[in-house]
Amino acid sequence: MIHLNNVRAGYSTADGFVAAVDGVSLQVEDNEILGVAGESGCGKSTLLKVLYGHFGGSLSLASGSVHAEFYDAESGETVTHEGHQLHKLWWRKLSYIPQGSMSVMNPVARIEAQLIEALPPAILQRGGNSVLEEIKSFLSELNLPVSVLKAYPHQLSGGMRQRVMIAMACFFYPSLVLADEPTTALDVVVQKNILLLLKTIQRRQKNALVIVSHDLGVHYQVTDRIAIAYAGKIVEIGPTREVFANPLHPYTRALIESLPRLGERSLRRGIEGRPPDLASPPTGCRFAQRCSKSEDICRQISPELIDRTQKHAVACHFS
Amino acid sequence: MVMLRTLNSPRIVGGFLILLTFIVMGAVLPWFAPADPRAWQSYPRNLQPSVQHLMGTTNLGQDIFWLLSWAIGNSLLLGAIVAFFSTLIGVIAGLIAGFKGGFVDRVLSFLMDATIAIPSLPILILMASILKGKATLFSISLILIAFNWPFPGRQVRSVALSMRNREFVYLAWFSGESFKNILLSQIFPYLRTWSTANFINTVLVGIAVESSLAVIGLSSADEATLGTMIYWAIKYQAILSERWWWIGPPVVAIILLFVGLFLLASGLERRSQKARGR
Amino acid sequence: MANYLISRLLAYVGVILFGITFIFFLPRFLPSDPVEAMLGKILSQGQYMEESQVNALRLSLTDAFGLKGSLFEQYGRFVKRVLITGDFGPSLAMYPTSVSELIHNSLPWTFGLLLSAVLISWVFGNALGLVVGTRPHWRISRLLEGIAIFVYPIPYYVLGLVLSIFFCYIWPIFPLTTTVQGVPWTWSFVVSVAYNSFLPAMSIVLVSFGWWLLSMRALSSGVMEEDFVNYGRLKGLTEGRLLLTYVLRNALLPQVTFLALQLGLMFNGSIICEILFSYPGVGSLIYTAVIQGDYNLLMGTVATSIIAVATATLLVDLIYPLIDPRIRYQ
Numbered sequence: 001m002i003h004l005n006n007v008r009a010g011y012s013t014a015d016g017f018v019a020a021v022d023g024v025s026l027q028v029e030d031n032e033i034l035g036v037a038g039e040s041g042c043g044k045s046t047l048l049k050v051l052y053g054h055f056g057g058s059l060s061l062a063s064g065s066v067h068a069e070f071y072d073a074e075s076g077e078t079v080t081h082e083g084h085q086l087h088k089l090w091w092r093k094l095s096y097i098p099q100g101s102m103s104v105m106n107p108v109a110r111i112e113a114q115l116i117e118a119l120p121p122a123i124l125q126r127g128g129n130s131v132l133e134e135i136k137s138f139l140s141e142l143n144l145p146v147s148v149l150k151a152y153p154h155q156l157s158g159g160m161r162q163r164v165m166i167a168m169a170c171f172f173y174p175s176l177v178l179a180d181e182p183t184t185a186l187d188v189v190v191q192k193n194i195l196l197l198l199k200t201i202q203r204r205q206k207n208a209l210v211i212v213s214h215d216l217g218v219h220y221q222v223t224d225r226i227a228i229a230y231a232g233k234i235v236e237i238g239p240t241r242e243v244f245a246n247p248l249h250p251y252t253r254a255l256i257e258s259l260p261r262l263g264e265r266s267l268r269r270g271i272e273g274r275p276p277d278l279a280s281p282p283t284g285c286r287f288a289q290r291c292s293k294s295e296d297i298c299r300q301i302s303p304e305l306i307d308r309t310q311k312h313a314v315a316c317h318f319s
Numbered sequence: 320m321v322m323l324r325t326l327n328s329p330r331i332v333g334g335f336l337i338l339l340t341f342i343v344m345g346a347v348l349p350w351f352a353p354a355d356p357r358a359w360q361s362y363p364r365n366l367q368p369s370v371q372h373l374m375g376t377t378n379l380g381q382d383i384f385w386l387l388s389w390a391i392g393n394s395l396l397l398g399a400i401v402a403f404f405s406t407l408i409g410v411i412a413g414l415i416a417g418f419k420g421g422f423v424d425r426v427l428s429f430l431m432d433a434t435i436a437i438p439s440l441p442i443l444i445l446m447a448s449i450l451k452g453k454a455t456l457f458s459i460s461l462i463l464i465a466f467n468w469p470f471p472g473r474q475v476r477s478v479a480l481s482m483r484n485r486e487f488v489y490l491a492w493f494s495g496e497s498f499k500n501i502l503l504s505q506i507f508p509y510l511r512t513w514s515t516a517n518f519i520n521t522v523l524v525g526i527a528v529e530s531s532l533a534v535i536g537l538s539s540a541d542e543a544t545l546g547t548m549i550y551w552a553i554k555y556q557a558i559l560s561e562r563w564w565w566i567g568p569p570v571v572a573i574i575l576l577f578v579g580l581f582l583l584a585s586g587l588e589r590r591s592q593k594a595r596g597r
Numbered sequence: 598m599a600n601y602l603i604s605r606l607l608a609y610v611g612v613i614l615f616g617i618t619f620i621f622f623l624p625r626f627l628p629s630d631p632v633e634a635m636l637g638k639i640l641s642q643g644q645y646m647e648e649s650q651v652n653a654l655r656l657s658l659t660d661a662f663g664l665k666g667s668l669f670e671q672y673g674r675f676v677k678r679v680l681i682t683g684d685f686g687p688s689l690a691m692y693p694t695s696v697s698e699l700i701h702n703s704l705p706w707t708f709g710l711l712l713s714a715v716l717i718s719w720v721f722g723n724a725l726g727l728v729v730g731t732r733p734h735w736r737i738s739r740l741l742e743g744i745a746i747f748v749y750p751i752p753y754y755v756l757g758l759v760l761s762i763f764f765c766y767i768w769p770i771f772p773l774t775t776t777v778q779g780v781p782w783t784w785s786f787v788v789s790v791a792y793n794s795f796l797p798a799m800s801i802v803l804v805s806f807g808w809w810l811l812s813m814r815a816l817s818s819g820v821m822e823e824d825f826v827n828y829g830r831l832k833g834l835t836e837g838r839l840l841l842t843y844v845l846r847n848a849l850l851p852q853v854t855f856l857a858l859q860l861g862l863m864f865n866g867s868i869i870c871e872i873l874f875s876y877p878g879v880g881s882l883i884y885t886a887v888i889q890g891d892y893n894l895l896m897g898t899v900a901t902s903i904i905a906v907a908t909a910t911l912l913v914d915l916i917y918p919l920i921d922p923r924i925r926y927q
Contacts, residue, residue: 054831090833098831103824108846108922117842118832152922168832432608433615435858436910440865441883441902442620445895448887449624527752531865534754535872535884549758558766566762573755581750 001208002028002051002176007064009050010232015279019062020046022232022281025305028176031206033199035223035240037216037255041275043232044212045099048178051210052096053086068094070175091118094176095169100185105153105161112149115168123172138171142197159190163197170201176208177201183218195222216259220244225311228252231275231286234305238312248314250291285317293318330586337579341572345392349385356385357543368564375564378555387568390543391576394526397456397544401463401525402518408464409471410514416472417479428476431469439466440531447537456542459532463525470524471517519584523577530573545569545576598918598925609911613680616903620896621675625668632658679904685897690889696897699882704901707878710794711867714801715860722809723852727845729810730817741810749807753866757800757873764796771796774875797870805863812855816848823847850921857913861906868902879905 004026010019020043028034028051036044049059050066066083070093081089090096098104106114115135116124123131136146144163153161162182169177182198183191199222202209211223219226219240227237228249236249247253254271273290276282282289288298297317305315359379366376374383416427446462526545532538533546534553548569552558557565636655659665666674678684685696729738748756765773775793779786820826821844829843871880879898886894918924 052831087833090831092833096831098824098828100824104828106825106829106843106847108850108920109842110922117838118834152926154923155926429611429615433612436608436612436861436907437616437619438861438864438902438906440868441899442616442623444868444883444887445620445899446623448890448895523750531752531754531869534758534869535887537887558762561766566758570755570758570762574751574759577750577752577755578747581746585746 001030001069002026003065003067003069004050005065005067007050007066008062009046009055009059009064010062010278011058012060013279017062018279019232019281020278021050022278023064024232024234025064026227026234026237028208028210030175030208032225033202033209033211033223035219035226036210036212036229037214037219037226038229039214039275041278042229043278044214044229045180047229048096048180048210048212050083051176052090052094052178053083054096055084068176091172091174092120093174094178095172095174097165097169097177097179097182099181102158102161102185104165107153109152110149111151111153111156111164115149115164115171118168119172135171139167142167142200159186159193162186162190162194166194166197166201170205173205174207177210179209179211181213182211183213183215191218192221198222216255228255231281232278233286233302233315235287235316236312236314237305238309238314242309242312246312248308248312249287249316250293251287252314285315328586328590330582330589332586334579334581334583334586337575338583341391341395341576341579344388345390345395348388349392352385352388353382356381356389357541365562374568375562377551377565378557378562379551383565383568386543386548387572390545390548390569391572393456393542394530394544394546394576395522397460397463397529398522398525400460401467401529402521404460405464405467405521405525406471406514406518408468409473410475412468413472413475413477414479417476424476427472431472431476434466434469435473439528442466443528443532444535444537447532456529456538456544459529459538460525463528466528467521467524471514471521474517516584516588519580519587523580523584526573526576545573549573601918601924602915605911605914609907612907613904614676616907617676617679617900618672620899620903621672632664679900685900686893688886688891688894690885690891690894696894699894700879700897700901703877703879703882704905706876707867707871707880709790710798710871710876710878711801711863713794714798714805714867715856715863717798718802718805719809719852719856722806723813723845723849726810726813727817727840727848730814730848731821731840731844733814733818742814745807745810747807748803749811751804752869753800753804754869754873756804757797757870760796760800761873775877777877793874794876797867797874797876800870800873801863801866804866805859808859809852813848813852816851817844820844820848850917853913853917853920857910857917860909860913864902864906 004024007021007024007026008019009021010017012018022043024047026047036047038044046059049055050061053066053068055061061083066086068081068083068086068089069078070081070089071077072079086094105111109117112132112135116128116131119131126134132149135149139146139148142163144167148156148160148164156164166179166182169179179198183194186194195218198209198211211218213219223240225238226240226243227234228243228251229235230251236243236247236252243252244256247256251271258271271290276286276289282299284297284299284301285291285294285303288294291298295317301317303315303317305313307313359381362372362376362380362382364376364378364380366372368375372382372384374387376382377386412427412431416424416431443462443466447459529538529544530546530549533544533550536550536554538544538547538550549566552562552566552569555565557563632655636651636658640651664671683697688694688696688699691699725741728735729741732738761773764771772793775797777786777793778789826839826843829839834843867878868880868883870876871878872884875881879902882894883898883902885891886898
């Protein structure tokens, strides 16, 4: 369970502080698949880094708080960790599947070595051979060929590499898995396999999985809840089926309308305009410029994310 | 404005200053020399440094200071000639190999790789010893050029190869530009920044090899270069008799010259890398 | 992988043939005639000879120099001599010792010197280069970088000279010429060899070390930027493990390639250093050949140098697939 409370986080640039995540409050529950959807540059990758506690470097937390609660099997208690401490739990309680599997793995190490090297000591204590056996059975349960272990990354296809990355991230039964654009740069058939793999693992391990993707189709197929991100803010969030069936925010509506549907022949309409520059965002609602329903109040007051129905919240003055 | 930006790099400034000093010493000062410094017995032998002889005299009665300035001038001249011609040949060969491809490329590439793979010094020693005595700075330069052209050649070839497939070259090609024009407008600007650093590096290598040969006595016996100065100093037991003023200046001069040239070259290379966006 | 091996082997053979052919034709293109030069030297040493004796000597010299017969025959004989029999005839300076015997005695010295110099400079240069490249802000990194920049452009012999001036004259703790004492392979022999080899080796080590450090610095700081290093960090790996398994392992690959390229240059450097310190290796042998005008010895040593360096380069090339799985498994 991760709580984000009015988080403002971003990067210091020559033009000032760019808040890629600006005033976001969010909760990731146990045993759910949460999707974060939006255009490029809307801050969803940054949101993922904040969830992972990947601060330092250029990313910093300007205001707000990040807290994660994990159940510690040893003590039998639920321990709360603050965002900046989360890095101590990397590959112990939470894991990350980065974007783009082409160059993300060490080219000179075998897959099995890369799998084993990051495992928590609790698992490694069980001895090398037994760990290897566990890995092999984990792989075969997921219909992944065991031969992959002895291979080097360049010998695997893109789809296989991505599957290996997923296996690496999930083998140790993490409580939270973050996937950044897991299906980008893969062909459609492989995409479906990847998504199926992710869902299967989550259902089996009953942990929390957050998927970031600009592809709404991905969200529709796999996620339980979906959050729509725009210009550093969450504009709508709710159960996936419901958001797709009844989108409350104009942006969400436009996004869904732009999806092609089987059988329909009419022209798809895109959304005019571009997202605002995050270095100097406009006052009021950030979507106002492109919104067909905008009025004066939209440009003055930024709408809050408010529950309209059970668990379905939207940030708009007019829904 | 370019000059001001250049001042940001301590390497370039330092290297340039050192080089400037050497150029002044080597190209300007010799015009002021009272006599031909190479002539033996011009002055009393083995004098220590004094006001009249800033660095003393050698065992053969030569003024060391003026000899040094001649030597620097000759070394620099030799380096420049070797660098110029080997870069010229290298660039031409590299361009031909990279663009023509096929058999021509394979032959040229083999020549370049083989020349690089073979240890040059033993062959240079062989050549120089056969020429012994008749070696002039001119012939030494020729030999050095023969061994050096593959280095720029290989670099230019790889640039040409990558260029051949670059889109903007295709664009120019398809829009009807002649090969020569493409060369001039697209490729030369790219090479220009590289070639200055490379030129300086080759000057370094040229002087280094010539002086290596000189120190073992295989360079020109008549003319003065930094290497031959060291050779004569060793031959006449300057070290054993603790005449530091004879062996010291050319050694220090070589070290400073090389460090200075290297600073300049690497500073320029860094700047060209930044310009290319690395 | 097979392609790689075959192409390397072909290149090896090609380079040797090229080099051998080159030094074969070399004396024939340059103005001096080695036979006449040798004759001139012998005659100038005071002996009076009659016309017929001079001619006979000329003939036998021509034969000894391999200059008899048509160009084609000469070439064939030369190649056979170099590659198969290894017989370059007798050394003229140290008659009647054969050239191949002299080379045979001096090769181990050069080999030992170069091997230790290469190993020391490569290992230390890479290790320290890794530090400088991955922790550039440390004070020791800047210091090391400064040293490397200063040392790297200096020609080998200059450093050798400076070292010999400092440690043989000003502060004489090392010998200027090599005099090894003791019976081979006793402890005192080994110590004596090490003691005598120290300065020549240091001259080579210090200069090469600069090169390895600087190139490793560039390589390792480049690898640090790679995606997979970042991912390794996200996996919670310790910095130490990252440095070794991720950065070092990847940065070493081009360094091995560079090693192959640098071997020729380091060999050049060792020749000069051997001459400076009268170290009994191939370099000094070449020098002797030059001074004495010993044509056979000169051809022999130069040919051997070419083959030795080409072979060493081939060995390094063969090692490369062992460390880069992308070449090993296509």
